[in-house]
Amino acid sequence: MTDGWTPDEMMTVAAARLLADGTVCFVGIGLPSTVANLARRLHAPRCVLIYESGCIGSKPRRLPLSIGDGELAETADAVVSVPEIFAYWLQAGRVDLGFLGAAQVDRFGNINTTVIGDYQAPATRLPGAGGAPEIAASAGEVFVVMRQTARAFVERCDFRTSVGFGDGPGDRQRLGLRGRGPTVVVTDLGVLRPDPDTSELVMVELHPGITEEVARASTGWPLVMAPSPGQTPPPTDEELAVLRALRAA
Amino acid sequence: MTSLREAVAAHVHDGDTVAMEGFTHLIPHAAGHEVIRQGRRHLRLVRMTPDVIYDQLIGAGCADELVFSWGGNPGVGSLHRFRDAVENDWPGPLALEEHSHAGMAARYVAGASGLPLGVLRGYAGTDLAARTGTIAPITCPFTGEVLAAVAALSPDVAVVHAQRADREGNVQLFGLVGVQKEAVLAARRAIVTVEEIVDELSPAPDAVVLPTWVLDAVCEVPGGAHPSFAMGYGVRDNDWYRAWDDIARDRALFTEWIDRNIRGTADFAEYCARTGIRPAVPA
Numbered sequence: 001m002t003d004g005w006t007p008d009e010m011m012t013v014a015a016a017r018l019l020a021d022g023t024v025c026f027v028g029i030g031l032p033s034t035v036a037n038l039a040r041r042l043h044a045p046r047c048v049l050i051y052e053s054g055c056i057g058s059k060p061r062r063l064p065l066s067i068g069d070g071e072l073a074e075t076a077d078a079v080v081s082v083p084e085i086f087a088y089w090l091q092a093g094r095v096d097l098g099f100l101g102a103a104q105v106d107r108f109g110n111i112n113t114t115v116i117g118d119y120q121a122p123a124t125r126l127p128g129a130g131g132a133p134e135i136a137a138s139a140g141e142v143f144v145v146m147r148q149t150a151r152a153f154v155e156r157c158d159f160r161t162s163v164g165f166g167d168g169p170g171d172r173q174r175l176g177l178r179g180r181g182p183t184v185v186v187t188d189l190g191v192l193r194p195d196p197d198t199s200e201l202v203m204v205e206l207h208p209g210i211t212e213e214v215a216r217a218s219t220g221w222p223l224v225m226a227p228s229p230g231q232t233p234p235p236t237d238e239e240l241a242v243l244r245a246l247r248a249a
Numbered sequence: 250m251t252s253l254r255e256a257v258a259a260h261v262h263d264g265d266t267v268a269m270e271g272f273t274h275l276i277p278h279a280a281g282h283e284v285i286r287q288g289r290r291h292l293r294l295v296r297m298t299p300d301v302i303y304d305q306l307i308g309a310g311c312a313d314e315l316v317f318s319w320g321g322n323p324g325v326g327s328l329h330r331f332r333d334a335v336e337n338d339w340p341g342p343l344a345l346e347e348h349s350h351a352g353m354a355a356r357y358v359a360g361a362s363g364l365p366l367g368v369l370r371g372y373a374g375t376d377l378a379a380r381t382g383t384i385a386p387i388t389c390p391f392t393g394e395v396l397a398a399v400a401a402l403s404p405d406v407a408v409v410h411a412q413r414a415d416r417e418g419n420v421q422l423f424g425l426v427g428v429q430k431e432a433v434l435a436a437r438r439a440i441v442t443v444e445e446i447v448d449e450l451s452p453a454p455d456a457v458v459l460p461t462w463v464l465d466a467v468c469e470v471p472g473g474a475h476p477s478f479a480m481g482y483g484v485r486d487n488d489w490y491r492a493w494d495d496i497a498r499d500r501a502l503f504t505e506w507i508d509r510n511i512r513g514t515a516d517f518a519e520y521c522a523r524t525g526i527r528p529a530v531p532a
Contacts, residue, residue, distance in 0.1 A: 029324055053273050053425050053427070054272070064324075065324035067273055068477070069484075079424065083357065087351070087354070091371075124332075125320075125335040127328075128317065128319050128320050129318055129348070129375075130318060132349070133371060134349055134369070134371045137370065171374065176373055178370070
Protein backbone atom coordinates (compact mmCIF):
# COMPACT_ATOMS: atom_id res chain seq x y z
CA MET A 1 0.00 0.00 0.00
CA THR A 2 1.18 3.49 -0.89
CA ASP A 3 -0.85 6.32 0.58
CA GLY A 4 -3.77 3.99 1.00
CA TRP A 5 -3.76 2.23 -2.40
CA THR A 6 -1.86 -0.62 -4.00
CA PRO A 7 0.17 -0.61 -7.25
CA ASP A 8 -2.45 -2.91 -8.82
CA GLU A 9 -5.21 -0.44 -7.90
CA MET A 10 -3.21 2.38 -9.48
CA MET A 11 -2.75 0.29 -12.64
CA THR A 12 -6.45 -0.54 -12.84
CA VAL A 13 -7.56 3.04 -12.28
CA ALA A 14 -5.01 4.46 -14.75
CA ALA A 15 -6.22 2.07 -17.45
CA ALA A 16 -9.89 2.74 -16.74
CA ARG A 17 -9.35 6.51 -17.15
CA LEU A 18 -8.19 5.94 -20.74
CA LEU A 19 -11.41 4.25 -21.77
CA ALA A 20 -13.61 6.81 -23.54
CA ASP A 21 -17.38 6.69 -23.07
CA GLY A 22 -19.23 4.91 -25.86
CA THR A 23 -16.25 2.73 -26.83
CA VAL A 24 -17.03 -0.79 -28.05
CA CYS A 25 -14.61 -2.96 -26.04
CA PHE A 26 -13.67 -6.61 -26.54
CA VAL A 27 -12.91 -7.67 -23.00
CA GLY A 28 -11.05 -10.66 -21.61
CA ILE A 29 -11.56 -11.96 -18.12
CA GLY A 30 -9.53 -10.79 -15.12
CA LEU A 31 -7.86 -7.40 -15.13
CA PRO A 32 -9.32 -6.22 -18.47
CA SER A 33 -12.83 -6.99 -17.26
CA THR A 34 -12.17 -5.15 -14.00
CA VAL A 35 -10.83 -2.12 -15.88
CA ALA A 36 -13.77 -1.95 -18.29
CA ASN A 37 -16.38 -2.40 -15.58
CA LEU A 38 -14.70 0.24 -13.42
CA ALA A 39 -14.77 2.72 -16.32
CA ARG A 40 -18.42 1.88 -16.96
CA ARG A 41 -19.26 2.78 -13.35
CA LEU A 42 -17.24 6.00 -13.41
CA HIS A 43 -17.08 8.12 -16.57
CA ALA A 44 -18.03 5.67 -19.34
CA PRO A 45 -21.55 4.37 -18.65
CA ARG A 46 -22.27 3.91 -22.37
CA CYS A 47 -19.27 1.79 -23.28
CA VAL A 48 -20.25 -1.54 -24.82
CA LEU A 49 -18.63 -4.64 -23.36
CA ILE A 50 -18.21 -7.65 -25.66
CA TYR A 51 -17.05 -10.96 -24.21
CA GLU A 52 -15.71 -13.74 -26.45
CA SER A 53 -18.25 -16.19 -25.04
CA GLY A 54 -20.73 -14.41 -27.32
CA CYS A 55 -22.10 -11.69 -25.03
CA ILE A 56 -22.64 -8.25 -26.56
CA GLY A 57 -23.42 -5.28 -24.31
CA SER A 58 -23.09 -7.09 -20.98
CA LYS A 59 -23.73 -4.99 -17.89
CA PRO A 60 -22.59 -7.29 -15.07
CA ARG A 61 -23.61 -6.28 -11.56
CA ARG A 62 -20.57 -8.05 -10.13
CA LEU A 63 -17.25 -9.08 -11.62
CA PRO A 64 -17.47 -12.45 -13.37
CA LEU A 65 -14.93 -15.18 -12.57
CA SER A 66 -15.13 -16.53 -16.11
CA ILE A 67 -16.40 -15.33 -19.47
CA GLY A 68 -19.01 -18.06 -19.13
CA ASP A 69 -20.65 -16.74 -15.97
CA GLY A 70 -24.42 -16.59 -16.47
CA GLU A 71 -24.36 -12.97 -15.30
CA LEU A 72 -22.74 -11.89 -18.58
CA ALA A 73 -25.39 -13.56 -20.74
CA GLU A 74 -28.32 -12.49 -18.55
CA THR A 75 -27.33 -8.80 -18.67
CA ALA A 76 -26.33 -8.73 -22.38
CA ASP A 77 -28.14 -6.95 -25.21
CA ALA A 78 -27.50 -9.98 -27.41
CA VAL A 79 -25.94 -13.40 -27.06
CA VAL A 80 -24.46 -14.90 -30.22
CA SER A 81 -22.44 -18.00 -31.11
CA VAL A 82 -18.66 -18.13 -30.86
CA PRO A 83 -18.10 -18.26 -34.65
CA GLU A 84 -20.31 -15.19 -34.98
CA ILE A 85 -18.60 -13.13 -32.26
CA PHE A 86 -15.23 -13.57 -33.95
CA ALA A 87 -16.34 -13.32 -37.59
CA TYR A 88 -19.15 -10.76 -37.68
CA TRP A 89 -18.16 -8.56 -34.76
CA LEU A 90 -14.38 -8.66 -34.29
CA GLN A 91 -13.05 -9.55 -37.76
CA ALA A 92 -15.49 -7.25 -39.54
CA GLY A 93 -14.16 -4.25 -37.63
CA ARG A 94 -17.00 -3.52 -35.18
CA VAL A 95 -14.72 -3.44 -32.13
CA ASP A 96 -13.03 -0.15 -31.22
CA LEU A 97 -10.79 -1.41 -28.47
CA GLY A 98 -9.34 -4.71 -27.33
CA PHE A 99 -7.84 -5.23 -23.88
CA LEU A 100 -5.01 -7.74 -23.59
CA GLY A 101 -2.81 -9.02 -20.81
CA ALA A 102 0.22 -11.26 -21.28
CA ALA A 103 3.06 -13.14 -19.66
CA GLN A 104 5.54 -11.27 -21.87
CA VAL A 105 5.49 -8.10 -23.94
CA ASP A 106 8.43 -6.97 -26.05
CA ARG A 107 9.75 -3.52 -27.03
CA PHE A 108 7.50 -3.49 -30.11
CA GLY A 109 4.38 -4.43 -28.18
CA ASN A 110 4.19 -8.03 -29.39
CA ILE A 111 2.81 -10.33 -26.74
CA ASN A 112 3.33 -13.91 -25.58
CA THR A 113 0.69 -16.01 -23.85
CA THR A 114 1.90 -19.38 -25.15
CA VAL A 115 5.17 -20.63 -23.61
CA ILE A 116 8.14 -19.46 -21.57
CA GLY A 117 11.21 -21.08 -23.10
CA ASP A 118 11.34 -23.32 -26.15
CA TYR A 119 8.01 -24.29 -27.73
CA GLN A 120 8.89 -28.00 -27.94
CA ALA A 121 10.27 -28.18 -24.39
CA PRO A 122 8.78 -25.23 -22.52
CA ALA A 123 9.91 -24.18 -19.06
CA THR A 124 6.36 -22.99 -18.49
CA ARG A 125 3.38 -23.90 -20.61
CA LEU A 126 0.92 -20.96 -20.61
CA PRO A 127 -2.75 -21.18 -21.64
CA GLY A 128 -2.18 -20.12 -25.26
CA ALA A 129 -3.74 -17.77 -27.75
CA GLY A 130 -7.46 -17.69 -27.02
CA GLY A 131 -8.94 -14.69 -28.78
CA ALA A 132 -5.81 -12.55 -28.53
CA PRO A 133 -4.21 -12.86 -32.01
CA GLU A 134 -7.30 -11.63 -33.84
CA ILE A 135 -8.07 -9.00 -31.19
CA ALA A 136 -4.53 -7.68 -31.66
CA ALA A 137 -5.01 -7.73 -35.43
CA SER A 138 -8.54 -6.44 -35.89
CA ALA A 139 -9.60 -4.28 -32.94
CA GLY A 140 -9.37 -0.54 -33.73
CA GLU A 141 -6.68 -0.26 -31.08
CA VAL A 142 -5.34 -2.35 -28.21
CA PHE A 143 -4.66 -1.53 -24.57
CA VAL A 144 -2.20 -3.87 -22.87
CA VAL A 145 -2.50 -4.01 -19.09
CA MET A 146 0.11 -5.96 -17.10
CA ARG A 147 2.62 -5.68 -14.25
CA GLN A 148 6.03 -4.37 -15.29
CA THR A 149 9.00 -6.58 -14.46
CA ALA A 150 12.25 -7.33 -16.25
CA ARG A 151 11.05 -10.92 -16.80
CA ALA A 152 7.79 -9.83 -18.41
CA PHE A 153 9.04 -6.81 -20.40
CA VAL A 154 11.51 -8.54 -22.69
CA GLU A 155 13.68 -7.64 -25.66
CA ARG A 156 12.01 -10.38 -27.69
CA CYS A 157 9.09 -12.65 -26.75
CA ASP A 158 9.89 -16.37 -26.41
CA PHE A 159 6.81 -16.93 -28.61
CA ARG A 160 4.94 -14.33 -30.61
CA THR A 161 1.31 -15.18 -29.90
CA SER A 162 -0.15 -11.83 -30.94
CA VAL A 163 1.37 -9.07 -33.01
CA GLY A 164 1.94 -5.52 -31.84
CA PHE A 165 4.29 -3.75 -34.24
CA GLY A 166 6.12 -6.89 -35.37
CA ASP A 167 9.79 -6.12 -35.95
CA GLY A 168 9.21 -2.38 -36.23
CA PRO A 169 7.67 0.42 -38.31
CA GLY A 170 5.59 -0.64 -41.30
CA ASP A 171 5.19 -4.27 -40.23
CA ARG A 172 1.48 -3.99 -39.40
CA GLN A 173 0.70 -2.66 -42.87
CA ARG A 174 2.93 -5.31 -44.46
CA LEU A 175 1.08 -8.04 -42.58
CA GLY A 176 -2.32 -6.64 -43.52
CA LEU A 177 -3.36 -5.99 -39.92
CA ARG A 178 -6.24 -3.55 -39.95
CA GLY A 179 -6.24 -2.19 -36.39
CA ARG A 180 -3.74 0.36 -35.11
CA GLY A 181 -2.19 -2.12 -32.68
CA PRO A 182 -1.18 -1.37 -29.09
CA THR A 183 -1.60 2.35 -28.50
CA VAL A 184 -0.90 2.15 -24.78
CA VAL A 185 0.58 -0.23 -22.21
CA VAL A 186 -0.53 0.46 -18.64
CA THR A 187 1.51 -1.12 -15.86
CA ASP A 188 1.80 -0.91 -12.09
CA LEU A 189 4.70 1.53 -12.61
CA GLY A 190 3.35 3.86 -15.26
CA VAL A 191 2.24 4.18 -18.86
CA LEU A 192 4.11 3.35 -22.07
CA ARG A 193 3.16 4.37 -25.61
CA PRO A 194 4.72 3.44 -28.95
CA ASP A 195 7.02 6.05 -30.45
CA PRO A 196 5.38 7.21 -33.72
CA ASP A 197 8.68 6.91 -35.64
CA THR A 198 10.31 3.79 -34.18
CA SER A 199 7.19 1.91 -32.92
CA GLU A 200 9.17 1.16 -29.75
CA LEU A 201 7.37 1.38 -26.40
CA VAL A 202 8.46 4.51 -24.54
CA MET A 203 7.69 5.31 -20.90
CA VAL A 204 5.59 8.45 -21.04
CA GLU A 205 4.15 8.55 -17.55
CA LEU A 206 5.15 7.32 -14.09
CA HIS A 207 2.77 6.54 -11.25
CA PRO A 208 3.22 8.43 -7.96
CA GLY A 209 6.36 7.35 -6.11
CA ILE A 210 7.87 5.51 -9.09
CA THR A 211 11.28 6.70 -10.30
CA GLU A 212 12.85 6.38 -13.74
CA GLU A 213 15.45 4.06 -12.18
CA VAL A 214 12.76 1.68 -10.98
CA ALA A 215 11.09 1.69 -14.39
CA ARG A 216 14.40 0.98 -16.15
CA ALA A 217 15.30 -1.82 -13.75
CA SER A 218 11.88 -3.36 -14.36
CA THR A 219 12.31 -3.48 -18.13
CA GLY A 220 14.31 -6.10 -20.01
CA TRP A 221 15.40 -3.76 -22.83
CA PRO A 222 17.15 -0.37 -22.64
CA LEU A 223 14.00 1.60 -21.83
CA VAL A 224 13.56 4.96 -23.52
CA MET A 225 11.96 7.60 -21.29
CA ALA A 226 9.90 10.44 -22.74
CA PRO A 227 11.80 13.77 -22.44
CA SER A 228 9.66 14.86 -19.50
CA PRO A 229 7.50 11.95 -18.38
CA GLY A 230 4.22 12.91 -16.79
CA GLN A 231 3.08 11.78 -13.39
CA THR A 232 -0.17 9.85 -13.07
CA PRO A 233 -2.58 11.55 -10.69
CA PRO A 234 -3.14 9.19 -7.75
CA PRO A 235 -6.46 7.34 -7.52
CA THR A 236 -9.25 9.54 -6.19
CA ASP A 237 -11.37 8.50 -3.25
CA GLU A 238 -14.26 7.88 -5.63
CA GLU A 239 -12.18 5.72 -7.99
CA LEU A 240 -10.93 3.61 -5.09
CA ALA A 241 -14.35 3.29 -3.51
CA VAL A 242 -15.97 2.16 -6.76
CA LEU A 243 -13.14 -0.26 -7.56
CA ARG A 244 -13.25 -1.83 -4.10
CA ALA A 245 -17.03 -2.10 -4.15
CA LEU A 246 -16.78 -3.80 -7.55
CA ARG A 247 -14.22 -6.29 -6.25
CA ALA A 248 -16.26 -7.02 -3.13
CA ALA A 249 -19.58 -7.51 -4.94
CA MET B 250 -32.57 -42.31 -25.91
CA THR B 251 -30.00 -44.39 -24.14
CA SER B 252 -27.86 -44.43 -21.03
CA LEU B 253 -24.61 -42.47 -21.09
CA ARG B 254 -22.74 -45.71 -20.47
CA GLU B 255 -24.22 -47.29 -23.59
CA ALA B 256 -23.70 -44.14 -25.66
CA VAL B 257 -19.99 -43.89 -24.84
CA ALA B 258 -19.50 -47.63 -25.32
CA ALA B 259 -21.13 -47.50 -28.75
CA HIS B 260 -19.75 -44.25 -30.12
CA VAL B 261 -16.38 -43.39 -28.50
CA HIS B 262 -13.57 -45.73 -29.47
CA ASP B 263 -9.87 -45.90 -28.67
CA GLY B 264 -7.93 -43.64 -31.04
CA ASP B 265 -10.95 -41.53 -32.00
CA THR B 266 -10.88 -37.79 -32.59
CA VAL B 267 -13.35 -36.54 -29.97
CA ALA B 268 -14.74 -33.01 -29.63
CA MET B 269 -16.50 -32.33 -26.33
CA GLU B 270 -17.66 -28.76 -26.75
CA GLY B 271 -19.40 -26.12 -24.66
CA PHE B 272 -17.78 -22.69 -24.41
CA THR B 273 -17.60 -22.26 -20.61
CA HIS B 274 -21.35 -23.08 -20.48
CA LEU B 275 -22.92 -26.55 -21.00
CA ILE B 276 -19.59 -28.43 -20.77
CA PRO B 277 -20.37 -32.17 -20.90
CA HIS B 278 -18.42 -33.17 -17.79
CA ALA B 279 -20.51 -36.29 -17.04
CA ALA B 280 -19.68 -37.65 -20.50
CA GLY B 281 -15.98 -36.90 -19.91
CA HIS B 282 -16.15 -38.91 -16.69
CA GLU B 283 -17.74 -41.83 -18.52
CA VAL B 284 -14.92 -41.87 -21.09
CA ILE B 285 -12.42 -42.12 -18.20
CA ARG B 286 -14.53 -44.81 -16.51
CA GLN B 287 -14.52 -46.93 -19.68
CA GLY B 288 -10.76 -46.53 -19.99
CA ARG B 289 -10.56 -45.06 -23.48
CA ARG B 290 -6.99 -44.55 -24.72
CA HIS B 291 -5.07 -42.73 -27.45
CA LEU B 292 -7.80 -40.16 -28.03
CA ARG B 293 -7.21 -37.05 -30.09
CA LEU B 294 -9.10 -34.50 -28.02
CA VAL B 295 -10.47 -31.40 -29.71
CA ARG B 296 -11.85 -28.45 -27.77
CA MET B 297 -11.43 -24.66 -27.88
CA THR B 298 -10.97 -24.39 -24.11
CA PRO B 299 -9.78 -27.71 -22.63
CA ASP B 300 -11.08 -26.64 -19.19
CA VAL B 301 -11.36 -29.07 -16.27
CA ILE B 302 -13.04 -31.71 -18.46
CA TYR B 303 -9.88 -32.29 -20.53
CA ASP B 304 -7.57 -31.71 -17.55
CA GLN B 305 -9.24 -34.83 -16.12
CA LEU B 306 -9.03 -36.84 -19.36
CA ILE B 307 -5.39 -35.87 -19.95
CA GLY B 308 -4.37 -36.65 -16.37
CA ALA B 309 -6.23 -39.96 -16.51
CA GLY B 310 -4.15 -41.02 -19.52
CA CYS B 311 -6.91 -41.04 -22.14
CA ALA B 312 -5.29 -38.66 -24.64
CA ASP B 313 -2.36 -38.71 -27.07
CA GLU B 314 -3.06 -35.35 -28.67
CA LEU B 315 -4.86 -32.10 -27.90
CA VAL B 316 -6.27 -29.71 -30.51
CA PHE B 317 -7.16 -26.45 -28.77
CA SER B 318 -6.93 -22.68 -28.53
CA TRP B 319 -6.87 -21.72 -24.81
CA GLY B 320 -5.85 -24.10 -22.04
CA GLY B 321 -6.39 -22.48 -18.66
CA ASN B 322 -8.75 -22.74 -15.69
CA PRO B 323 -10.85 -19.62 -16.40
CA GLY B 324 -10.40 -16.97 -13.71
CA VAL B 325 -8.34 -19.36 -11.57
CA GLY B 326 -5.04 -20.11 -13.33
CA SER B 327 -3.38 -23.14 -14.86
CA LEU B 328 -4.77 -26.50 -15.89
CA HIS B 329 -2.13 -28.43 -13.95
CA ARG B 330 -2.66 -31.83 -15.60
CA PHE B 331 -2.41 -30.24 -19.06
CA ARG B 332 0.77 -28.43 -18.02
CA ASP B 333 2.30 -31.52 -16.45
CA ALA B 334 1.66 -33.49 -19.64
CA VAL B 335 3.23 -30.81 -21.86
CA GLU B 336 6.12 -29.89 -19.56
CA ASN B 337 6.94 -33.32 -18.10
CA ASP B 338 5.22 -35.94 -20.29
CA TRP B 339 3.08 -37.14 -17.36
CA PRO B 340 1.25 -39.50 -17.54
CA GLY B 341 2.52 -39.62 -21.13
CA PRO B 342 3.54 -37.23 -23.90
CA LEU B 343 0.78 -35.01 -25.28
CA ALA B 344 1.08 -33.72 -28.84
CA LEU B 345 -0.40 -30.27 -29.41
CA GLU B 346 -2.17 -28.74 -32.39
CA GLU B 347 -2.63 -25.16 -31.39
CA HIS B 348 -4.88 -22.46 -32.84
CA SER B 349 -6.59 -19.22 -31.87
CA HIS B 350 -10.28 -19.13 -30.92
CA ALA B 351 -11.19 -17.49 -34.22
CA GLY B 352 -9.31 -20.20 -36.11
CA MET B 353 -10.93 -23.06 -34.19
CA ALA B 354 -14.37 -21.53 -34.74
CA ALA B 355 -13.67 -21.24 -38.47
CA ARG B 356 -12.52 -24.88 -38.54
CA TYR B 357 -15.76 -26.10 -36.97
CA VAL B 358 -17.84 -23.97 -39.34
CA ALA B 359 -15.95 -25.47 -42.29
CA GLY B 360 -16.48 -28.98 -40.95
CA ALA B 361 -20.19 -28.39 -40.42
CA SER B 362 -20.43 -26.92 -43.93
CA GLY B 363 -18.76 -29.86 -45.60
CA LEU B 364 -15.86 -27.72 -46.81
CA PRO B 365 -12.19 -28.74 -46.58
CA LEU B 366 -11.08 -25.41 -45.14
CA GLY B 367 -12.15 -22.26 -43.38
CA VAL B 368 -10.87 -18.77 -44.18
CA LEU B 369 -10.19 -15.93 -41.81
CA ARG B 370 -8.17 -12.78 -41.43
CA GLY B 371 -5.89 -14.15 -38.77
CA TYR B 372 -2.52 -15.46 -37.56
CA ALA B 373 -0.51 -13.00 -39.71
CA GLY B 374 2.88 -12.36 -38.14
CA THR B 375 2.35 -14.79 -35.24
CA ASP B 376 4.49 -17.83 -34.40
CA LEU B 377 1.34 -20.00 -34.40
CA ALA B 378 1.28 -20.15 -38.19
CA ALA B 379 4.79 -21.66 -38.26
CA ARG B 380 4.08 -24.20 -35.51
CA THR B 381 0.70 -25.48 -36.66
CA GLY B 382 0.38 -27.51 -39.84
CA THR B 383 -3.34 -26.83 -40.22
CA ILE B 384 -2.77 -23.10 -40.86
CA ALA B 385 -1.65 -21.90 -44.30
CA PRO B 386 -1.81 -18.67 -46.31
CA ILE B 387 -4.40 -18.45 -49.07
CA THR B 388 -4.88 -15.70 -51.65
CA CYS B 389 -8.37 -14.38 -52.33
CA PRO B 390 -9.09 -14.94 -56.06
CA PHE B 391 -11.25 -11.80 -56.19
CA THR B 392 -9.24 -9.20 -54.26
CA GLY B 393 -5.74 -10.68 -54.05
CA GLU B 394 -5.73 -10.29 -50.26
CA VAL B 395 -3.67 -12.93 -48.48
CA LEU B 396 -5.77 -14.58 -45.77
CA ALA B 397 -5.35 -17.56 -43.46
CA ALA B 398 -6.76 -20.94 -44.42
CA VAL B 399 -7.41 -23.42 -41.64
CA ALA B 400 -8.17 -27.12 -42.15
CA ALA B 401 -11.75 -28.15 -41.42
CA LEU B 402 -12.40 -30.10 -38.24
CA SER B 403 -14.28 -33.35 -38.75
CA PRO B 404 -14.21 -35.23 -35.44
CA ASP B 405 -15.20 -38.89 -35.26
CA VAL B 406 -17.58 -37.95 -32.48
CA ALA B 407 -18.89 -34.75 -30.90
CA VAL B 408 -20.24 -34.70 -27.36
CA VAL B 409 -22.31 -31.79 -26.03
CA HIS B 410 -24.64 -31.04 -23.13
CA ALA B 411 -27.98 -29.24 -23.55
CA GLN B 412 -30.91 -28.11 -21.50
CA ARG B 413 -33.56 -30.48 -22.82
CA ALA B 414 -34.78 -32.95 -25.38
CA ASP B 415 -38.23 -34.13 -26.34
CA ARG B 416 -39.19 -37.79 -26.43
CA GLU B 417 -38.25 -38.03 -30.10
CA GLY B 418 -34.72 -36.93 -29.24
CA ASN B 419 -34.85 -33.43 -30.65
CA VAL B 420 -32.48 -31.30 -28.55
CA GLN B 421 -32.76 -27.66 -27.50
CA LEU B 422 -29.99 -25.53 -26.00
CA PHE B 423 -29.91 -21.84 -25.18
CA GLY B 424 -27.92 -19.11 -23.41
CA LEU B 425 -24.24 -19.15 -24.34
CA VAL B 426 -24.55 -21.50 -27.32
CA GLY B 427 -20.82 -21.47 -28.06
CA VAL B 428 -19.75 -23.68 -30.94
CA GLN B 429 -21.82 -26.78 -30.16
CA LYS B 430 -24.07 -26.69 -33.21
CA GLU B 431 -21.03 -26.50 -35.46
CA ALA B 432 -19.22 -29.27 -33.55
CA VAL B 433 -22.19 -31.63 -33.80
CA LEU B 434 -22.70 -30.97 -37.51
CA ALA B 435 -18.95 -31.29 -38.20
CA ALA B 436 -18.71 -34.71 -36.53
CA ARG B 437 -19.50 -38.15 -37.92
CA ARG B 438 -21.33 -39.16 -34.74
CA ALA B 439 -22.88 -37.09 -31.94
CA ILE B 440 -23.81 -37.75 -28.33
CA VAL B 441 -25.91 -35.25 -26.36
CA THR B 442 -26.53 -35.28 -22.62
CA VAL B 443 -29.50 -33.20 -21.42
CA GLU B 444 -30.79 -31.85 -18.13
CA GLU B 445 -34.25 -33.27 -18.73
CA ILE B 446 -36.53 -35.01 -21.22
CA VAL B 447 -39.77 -33.12 -21.77
CA ASP B 448 -43.01 -33.85 -23.64
CA GLU B 449 -42.69 -30.74 -25.78
CA LEU B 450 -39.86 -28.24 -26.42
CA SER B 451 -41.28 -24.84 -25.47
CA PRO B 452 -39.74 -21.86 -27.27
CA ALA B 453 -36.69 -20.26 -25.60
CA PRO B 454 -34.94 -17.03 -26.73
CA ASP B 455 -32.18 -17.64 -29.28
CA ALA B 456 -32.43 -21.39 -28.84
CA VAL B 457 -30.48 -23.79 -31.01
CA VAL B 458 -32.37 -26.93 -31.97
CA LEU B 459 -30.54 -30.08 -33.05
CA PRO B 460 -32.98 -32.39 -34.84
CA THR B 461 -32.98 -35.97 -33.65
CA TRP B 462 -31.83 -37.27 -37.04
CA VAL B 463 -28.41 -35.56 -36.78
CA LEU B 464 -27.77 -37.17 -33.39
CA ASP B 465 -26.74 -40.72 -32.48
CA ALA B 466 -27.50 -40.78 -28.77
CA VAL B 467 -29.45 -38.58 -26.36
CA CYS B 468 -28.99 -39.27 -22.65
CA GLU B 469 -30.78 -37.72 -19.70
CA VAL B 470 -28.08 -36.68 -17.20
CA PRO B 471 -29.34 -33.98 -14.82
CA GLY B 472 -26.48 -31.72 -13.69
CA GLY B 473 -24.20 -33.38 -16.25
CA ALA B 474 -22.36 -30.14 -16.99
CA HIS B 475 -21.18 -29.57 -13.41
CA PRO B 476 -19.00 -27.63 -12.46
CA SER B 477 -20.06 -25.85 -15.66
CA PHE B 478 -23.78 -25.20 -15.84
CA ALA B 479 -26.96 -25.18 -17.88
CA MET B 480 -28.58 -21.76 -17.97
CA GLY B 481 -32.04 -22.04 -16.48
CA TYR B 482 -31.05 -25.05 -14.38
CA GLY B 483 -28.23 -23.74 -12.23
CA VAL B 484 -25.18 -21.50 -12.07
CA ARG B 485 -21.48 -22.06 -12.72
CA ASP B 486 -19.89 -23.57 -9.61
CA ASN B 487 -16.99 -21.13 -9.36
CA ASP B 488 -15.94 -22.48 -5.94
CA TRP B 489 -15.55 -25.92 -7.50
CA TYR B 490 -13.31 -24.53 -10.26
CA ARG B 491 -11.17 -22.94 -7.53
CA ALA B 492 -11.10 -26.23 -5.57
CA TRP B 493 -9.95 -28.13 -8.67
CA ASP B 494 -6.72 -26.10 -8.61
CA ASP B 495 -5.58 -27.89 -5.44
CA ILE B 496 -6.70 -31.35 -6.57
CA ALA B 497 -5.07 -31.09 -10.00
CA ARG B 498 -1.81 -29.56 -8.74
CA ASP B 499 -0.61 -32.82 -7.19
CA ARG B 500 -0.28 -36.06 -9.19
CA ALA B 501 -1.05 -38.34 -6.26
CA LEU B 502 -4.01 -36.29 -5.06
CA PHE B 503 -5.39 -36.11 -8.59
CA THR B 504 -5.04 -39.86 -9.16
CA GLU B 505 -6.66 -40.64 -5.84
CA TRP B 506 -9.52 -38.28 -6.71
CA ILE B 507 -10.08 -39.88 -10.12
CA ASP B 508 -9.82 -43.43 -8.73
CA ARG B 509 -12.27 -42.74 -5.95
CA ASN B 510 -14.81 -40.51 -7.64
CA ILE B 511 -14.74 -41.50 -11.31
CA ARG B 512 -13.28 -44.99 -11.68
CA GLY B 513 -14.78 -45.97 -8.34
CA THR B 514 -18.35 -45.00 -9.22
CA ALA B 515 -20.79 -46.69 -11.58
CA ASP B 516 -22.23 -43.57 -13.15
CA PHE B 517 -22.79 -39.82 -12.79
CA ALA B 518 -25.58 -40.24 -10.25
CA GLU B 519 -23.28 -42.23 -7.97
CA TYR B 520 -20.50 -39.68 -8.56
CA CYS B 521 -22.86 -36.93 -7.42
CA ALA B 522 -23.86 -38.89 -4.34
CA ARG B 523 -20.23 -39.53 -3.42
CA THR B 524 -18.99 -35.98 -3.98
CA GLY B 525 -22.05 -34.26 -2.54
CA ILE B 526 -22.92 -32.49 -5.80
CA ARG B 527 -26.63 -31.90 -6.07
CA PRO B 528 -27.97 -31.49 -9.61
CA ALA B 529 -30.44 -28.64 -9.79
CA VAL B 530 -34.08 -29.63 -9.92
CA PRO B 531 -35.89 -28.10 -12.91
CA ALA B 532 -38.08 -25.16 -11.89
